[in-house]
Amino acid sequence: MPEPTEPRAPGTVDSVVRPYGDTTGDGMVQLSFTLPVAPGPRADGAALQLARKMGLDPAMVVHSHGIGGGGGTAGDGAAFTFFVVYGSVRHLVDLDAVQVEERAYPLLTPAEVDAAIRAGLRRSLVVLGACIGTDAHTVGIDAILNLKGFAGEKGLEYYREMQVTNLGAQVSVPELVARARAERADAVLVSQVVTQKDAHLRNTRELAAAFREAMGESRPLLVVGGPRFDPALAADLGVDKVFGRGTTPGEVASYLVSALVPGAPS
Amino acid sequence: MNALELDPVLVARARELAVRAAQPVVDLARAHTTVSVERAVLRLAGLTGTDPVTGGEGTVTDRVPWVNRVVDAVREQVGLEAGVALPVWHALAAGGAADLQALAEQVGAGTARFSVPTGAAAERARDAARDAVAAGLARVDANHRRREELVATLGDPPRRPWIYLIVATGDIHEDIPQAQAAARAGADVIAVIRSTGQSLLDYVPEGATRTGYAGTYATQENFRLMRAALDDVGAELGRYVRLTNYASGLCMPEIAVLAGLERLDMMLNDAMYGILFRDINPQRTFVDQRFSRMVHARAGIIINTGEDNYLTTADAVDEAHTVTVSQLLNETLAKEAGLQDWQLGLGHAFEIDPDRRESFRLELAHALLARALFPDAPLKWMPPTKHMTGDVFRGYLLDGFFNLAGALTGQGILLVGMMTEAVVTPWLSDRDLALRNVRYVLDAAGGLVEDFAPPRGGFIDRRAHTVLGEAVQLLERIADHPEGLIQAVADGTFGITRRPPDRGKGLDGVVRLAPEAYNPALELMEREAARA
Numbered sequence: 087m088p089e090p091t092e093p094r095a096p097g098t099v100d101s102v103v104r105p106y107g108d109t110t111g112d113g114m115v116q117l118s119f120t121l122p123v124a125p126g127p128r129a130d131g132a133a134l135q136l137a138r139k140m141g142l143d144p145a146m147v148v149h150s151h152g153i154g155g156g157g158g159t160a161g162d163g164a165a166f167t168f169f170v171v172y173g174s175v176r177h178l179v180d181l182d183a184v185q186v187e188e189r190a191y192p193l194l195t196p197a198e199v200d201a202a203i204r205a206g207l208r209r210s211l212v213v214l215g216a217c218i219g220t221d222a223h224t225v226g227i228d229a230i231l232n233l234k235g236f237a238g239e240k241g242l243e244y245y246r247e248m249q250v251t252n253l254g255a256q257v258s259v260p261e262l263v264a265r266a267r268a269e270r271a272d273a274v275l276v277s278q279v280v281t282q283k284d285a286h287l288r289n290t291r292e293l294a295a296a297f298r299e300a301m302g303e304s305r306p307l308l309v310v311g312g313p314r315f316d317p318a319l320a321a322d323l324g325v326d327k328v329f330g331r332g333t334t335p336g337e338v339a340s341y342l343v344s345a346l347v348p349g350a351p352s
Numbered sequence: 353m354n355a356l357e358l359d360p361v362l363v364a365r366a367r368e369l370a371v372r373a374a375q376p377v378v379d380l381a382r383a384h385t386t387v388s389v390e391r392a393v394l395r396l397a398g399l400t401g402t403d404p405v406t407g408g409e410g411t412v413t414d415r416v417p418w419v420n421r422v423v424d425a426v427r428e429q430v431g432l433e434a435g436v437a438l439p440v441w442h443a444l445a446a447g448g449a450a451d452l453q454a455l456a457e458q459v460g461a462g463t464a465r466f467s468v469p470t471g472a473a474a475e476r477a478r479d480a481a482r483d484a485v486a487a488g489l490a491r492v493d494a495n496h497r498r499r500e501e502l503v504a505t506l507g508d509p510p511r512r513p514w515i516y517l518i519v520a521t522g523d524i525h526e527d528i529p530q531a532q533a534a535a536r537a538g539a540d541v542i543a544v545i546r547s548t549g550q551s552l553l554d555y556v557p558e559g560a561t562r563t564g565y566a567g568t569y570a571t572q573e574n575f576r577l578m579r580a581a582l583d584d585v586g587a588e589l590g591r592y593v594r595l596t597n598y599a600s601g602l603c604m605p606e607i608a609v610l611a612g613l614e615r616l617d618m619m620l621n622d623a624m625y626g627i628l629f630r631d632i633n634p635q636r637t638f639v640d641q642r643f644s645r646m647v648h649a650r651a652g653i654i655i656n657t658g659e660d661n662y663l664t665t666a667d668a669v670d671e672a673h674t675v676t677v678s679q680l681l682n683e684t685l686a687k688e689a690g691l692q693d694w695q696l697g698l699g700h701a702f703e704i705d706p707d708r709r710e711s712f713r714l715e716l717a718h719a720l721l722a723r724a725l726f727p728d729a730p731l732k733w734m735p736p737t738k739h740m741t742g743d744v745f746r747g748y749l750l751d752g753f754f755n756l757a758g759a760l761t762g763q764g765i766l767l768v769g770m771m772t773e774a775v776v777t778p779w780l781s782d783r784d785l786a787l788r789n790v791r792y793v794l795d796a797a798g799g800l801v802e803d804f805a806p807p808r809g810g811f812i813d814r815r816a817h818t819v820l821g822e823a824v825q826l827l828e829r830i831a832d833h834p835e836g837l838i839q840a841v842a843d844g845t846f847g848i849t850r851r852p853p854d855r856g857k858g859l860d861g862v863v864r865l866a867p868e869a870y871n872p873a874l875e876l877m878e879r880e881a882a883r884a
Contacts, residue, residue: 120781153784154533168781225549233665233849234629238737238774243631243849244665252631254857 101182105175113174115142120168125152129167142173191344192351196245199339203247206347213242213342214266214306215275216253219289224255226277226312230335239336248339259289259296266297271306272346275338278312286312287323294324307345309338355761355805356724356816362824363725369827370680376836377623378688380635381642385871387427387554387861389643390436391419392605393873395613396488397481399452400572402558403460418456419606420555425459429466433866437481438474439466445476452484468868478870485872489650492612496652499592499615502583506592509540511798513733513758513766515790516596520545520777522564524574531578532585533780535593537787541618541765543596544578546570551601551630552857556610566777570597570607575614594618596656599644600626602636602858608644612651618697618765619648622658623685624678627841628849629661633856634841645689646877655691656765657682660701660734662846668703668738672718673822674846675700679722680827681837683729690881693728697765701734702754706746710811712753717815719761720806724816733758735769747771748789755793762801766790 107114121136123129130147137145148171152164194202203211215227229236231252233243243250253265266274276293278286290310297305311329320328327341343350399422402415426432426439440455443466449455458464469477509515517539519530531542547564550557560577561569568574579595586593594617599608604621611619623641626632648655659675659682666674679698686696700722704711722731735754740747751769758766768786770778778786806812826845833839844850 118781120779153780154536166780168784224552228549228552228630232629232631240665 101180103179103181104177107174113176114172115175116170116172117142118168118170120153120166122165123167125150125164125167130169133167133169133171137171137173141175141177142171143176145171145173148172191341193336194340194343194351196240196336196339198351199245199343200247202343202347202350203245206343206349207247210247210249211273211342211346212269212271213248213250213273213275214253214262214269214271215242215250215277216257216262217255217278218257218259218262218276218293219278219285223279224252224277226279227252227275230275230277230311230333230338235335237332237334239334241335242339244335245339248342259293262293263296263300266306267301273307273309273342276308276310278310278315286310286314287319290323290325298324307342309341311338356720356813357808358721358724358820359817362817362820366676366680366725366820366824366827367684369824369831370677370684373827373831373833373836373840374681374684374688376838377638377685378642380838381639383865384635384639385432385435385863385865385869386605386636386639386858387420387423387432387863388603388640389605389871390423390426390432391417391603392609392643392647393435393437393481393485393871394419394422394440394452395606395609396492396873397452397484398488399456400558401453401456403456405460415558417555417558418453418459421459422456422464425464426466427863430468432863433869434468435865435869435871437485437872438468438477438868438870441477441481441484442467442469442473445473445480470868474868474870478872481870481872482876486876488609488613489873489876492609492647492651495612495615496650499617499652502586503592506586506590509591511794513763513794514540514594514730515787516541516543516732516765516767517783517787518543518545518767518778520567522547522566522568523562524560524568524577525562527568528578528581530780530783532581534783534787535582535585535589537784538791539593539768539787540591541594541596542578542582543618543620544568544570544574546598551598551626551632554602554858554861556603556606570610572610572614575610575616579614579616596620599648599655600658601630602626602632602640602861604637604640605643605647608647608651608653611653612647616653618654618656619644620658621645621648621655622661622699623682624841624846625658625661627851627856628846629658631849631851631856633859633862634838634851634853635862636856636858638838639862641685642689643874645686645691646874646881649690649692649695650877650880652695654695654697654730654765655686656697656732657699659699660703660732661699663701663703664738668701668705668718669708669714672819673826675718676721676725676819676823677826677830678846679726680823683726690877693726694730696726696729697732698722698726698729699732699734702736702750702757702769703734703738706736706739706750712757713811714815715753715757716761716806717812718819719757719763720812721816721819723761723763725820730764732765732767733763734767735773737769737773740769740771740773742775744771744775747773748785751786752789752793755790756797759794759798760800760804 104113105115133147150169153166154164215231232241235241308325309327313331315328317328317330406416517534519527545567547567547569557569560573582593596618599619599621626637627634659678748771770782772782830840842852
């Protein structure tokens, strides 16, 4: 049985808390899940076993029904069972031990990004994107730039205050430098998928060196990304920022604003 | 059923403007071909498979299809201005290769030589090409008839709207049991979402695939496997289960052909989606969409257009009229390509901010406007996505209201909303709960469409007319552009992106046709359409 916690006066802050159903310290949680077991008493027993192993004690299966049976109604021939379980968890939460990972820049909504650019830059933020070298996999740069976007977030083309050009695949580094200069790009985004013999690292160093040589201090912000990049490598590679797997357009947009727009939220 | 009475003068004006706005697109499509259109011709003539020496150490899906190799070789040697059929069947007549497959292998070996024939030789090449492509179209026709037979014996879904459900595991062999389970649980239409980024591949991968990302590759073999699986479950359930895929992106014409060859029933096929959301070149898209729609018309496939996407980027109230404008343009371009009203699954969506007062009444107004404007089209009703926040409980309620709006306004195809939208790709239980939601609403309120007639001059009626009025104004602006729709797209009229006709992906695959150009598929399909 769980240890009952001492009742406290309302308003006091304790560093140890439990989930709250309708009484302080009752530890009540609800969860739902599916097991690959046909519905019936054995399935409900299996669900209770899982709930107990998850720390729910006592646990109640308040609802279960079969999934995948014939004829559209649950039951006959179903190979799976869906459960709703309520119960009290015996675990305690120690608030003092909670660690929150701080991002170096705040995550902004598209409206906030646009507003920050309007207020701080008073012109469009010019973004140039490309895949460099022989890499023909534009899926990364497209996910970040295309209006269609990625993971439910619209790409940078969606941001009214960004002027985005996607140069596509197999752009040479000198060409990219020339375009960045001609279009007065604020930021250059490069995605790299192919990692054969560390091509992504070699290409990135080449990119950084070319921009340094051609434009020196006035070079645009250099951002690279791809599934095999280690975000800690930015300085080593000579670029400003490295994004790894699963990066969304909103994260990139928020970073661009924090790095390029004076007075942006931070 | 038709609860709203729209001003007939305004409706006629809207249609007339849409035809005028779209005319430059039709002219452009008739004057050009694309690499994908030409590859589609070879696919209709029966050329399949991939060049085994391509693709490096990658998987079989990285290999280059023979249709790409042949079209590229013709283009390199003589250009595509005359189309691929004349040089290919001229080469076959010269006797160097026994058949198309053997000719492709000569291309692989680097020994095929192409030239554009003239005079009697051209006549002979045209005849042979026509015969070869007619065989493919005969298979498309046979599938069309087979579908009608199956629907006659097994039956259509017992009610409207048809319930449309998505599977997307990336692995065709996982998709199949999930699709069959969904059909058993009540889905009438199964859509297999494509792997992320397939729309930007300039070739169609080959074979049964198990490695898609957030979706499964559209390949002819995957189409065949899923079709057979749904036929099995349809026979078991006593109801024809429809299969959907995506004829969009750089290979739109080829995928349309594969759909016809493997008896898919519905295809996502929007006139402008690829341009606006995927930055595909406008000329490429407009040429490809006309050919693909002609194939769909011939195959008896219902197209689904993508207007719901506008509302994911723009405000669903402020920009409601852009949906109507796009529906009218999709309609006019579809009809020009030979599609009939029953084949037009024009899209729209339930995307108004639920925190806005009267949001449900506004949704009903917009949905009824589409219903009244296109009384004979099935209409594809899309669930909320933009305001699904991860609060799955609120999401489940919102999906219930979406289902109710679909039932009340007589929508034809209802895409089942998932409460875990924006959280995870749907779990087995998410799909099951979503179908329970739909079943409850349709069982409880499906007949309300008979009783629901918003009064003239009331909130819903006024809102519908406001949106129609705004749509007519926008259509006037587009029609008055010297280059109609093409320039309107360039100026960023739809959505917020500007898409000039000389930018975007796939432009290098567009070729202006020469006077001697010959496309046997277009000739045969246009002949049939003229007879109908």
